[in-house]
Amino acid sequence: MSGPGTAAGAAGRAGQSDALEHLARVGLIAYGMVHVLVAWLALQLAWGGGSSESADQSGALATLAESPVGKPLLWVLAVGLVALALWQAAEVVRWRSGWSASGDTRKKAVEKTVKAVAKAVVYAALAVLAFRAATGGGQSGSGQQQQTTAGVLGWPGGRWLVAAAGLVVIGVGAHHVLKGLKKGFLEEIDLASAPPTAERTVTRLGQVGYPAKGVAFAVVGALLVYAALTFDPARASGLDGAMRTILDAPFGRVLLTLVALGIAAFGAFCFVRARYPERT
Structure with missing residues (x-):
């Protein structure tokens, strides 16, 4: 037996997975770390610190890659960000099943689906940047x-x-x-x-x-x-x-x-x- 209900149920079980949740926590820490590094690069830009890296996500990850433990840490962060993307993908499937409802329930389901898609794309893009930084590629x-x-x-x-x-x-x-x-x-x-x-x-x-x-x-x-x-x-x-x-x-x-x-x-x-x- 298959259908939207079973798909949503499977997505819900995947989203509630302890392993995925632990990895998603790592991803959230990675996401926060990227923002802290971007802030540091912006402060250097503001006060003439002379950083050679751009004040954006790729610059933040490149800065991390230059640290003594940067490359292994970037791999951990990349895996965590992938987990975050999967976490939001599970939310997309779960909320997508609510599109068949009516009124406020349907409106909420559509809104949550759109937000989850946007977050999944952002997390996946950052994961790609992290993988590229870990392997020394990208621009x-x-x-x-x-x-x-x-x-x-x-x-x-x-x-x-x-x-x-x-x-x-x-x-x-x-x-x-x-x-x-x-x-x-x-x-x-x-x-x-x-x-x-x-x-x-x-x-x-x-x-x-x-x-x-x-x-x-x-x-x-x-x-x-x-x-x-x-x-x-x-x-x-x-x-x-x-x-x-x-x-x-x-x-x-x-x-x-x-x-x-x-x-x-x-x-x-x-x-x-x-x-x-x-x-x-």
């Missing part, structure tokens, strides 16, 4: 994004696709800001098993971390839109370019420092979430 995130943007701009209607992608990224940034202001991130923490001190700590971290990450996303999206308007893929310089754009703004050093501290707070939020995870 900077800004370089990859510029190549991709150049290719898309060459398509019929490519300029509109790049602009639309930029607007979507801006929307994601706005969502992160609102999520931080409205404390929506608390749904990702199992508050029932967390002590009051942990709840207060994670609330403060989320209130700072999510808006800061949202601002970075919004700048990345704005650069994509600008690349589409000017037909210049070099403008689409990813997160590293967003950091440099913030630095070039009035009071840029202070603004970039605040964004970096906020991104570090998001990384710390991921560490707490790894201790008290709640799948959503």
